[in-house]
Amino acid sequence: MAKSRQESEQAIRTIVANLQNRPHVIITERGWLPIVLAFLLGLAVVSMLWIFAILPLLNGEYSPQALPEVQVEQPVVRTGTGETPQERQARIMREYEQAAERLGLRR
Structure with missing residues (x-):
């Protein structure tokens, strides 16, 4: 041992x-070149993160109050007959009720 x-x-x-x-x-x-290049690359990455991510967060640029109010309009959807879905549904219900009255199922 x-x-x-x-x-x-x-x-x-x-x-x-x-x-x-x-x-x-x-x-x-x-x-020394790889060491210097690696250092400069790291410095560039940290600078980009600081400029584009951290500073705007600290300044409140991404807070809900800073974002503009966006009004989104609902698109008007037309069926093949040129009606909106609500108009189509109302027409079908009217036709259903008329057919039920003709058959004597409703008064």
């Missing part, structure tokens, strides 16, 4: 020494 512990400690010391001797390897393998 003592030998494996010594081997583990030696391996850790070797790894730490290698990292201490070459800390620049992580950055210099790819250069």
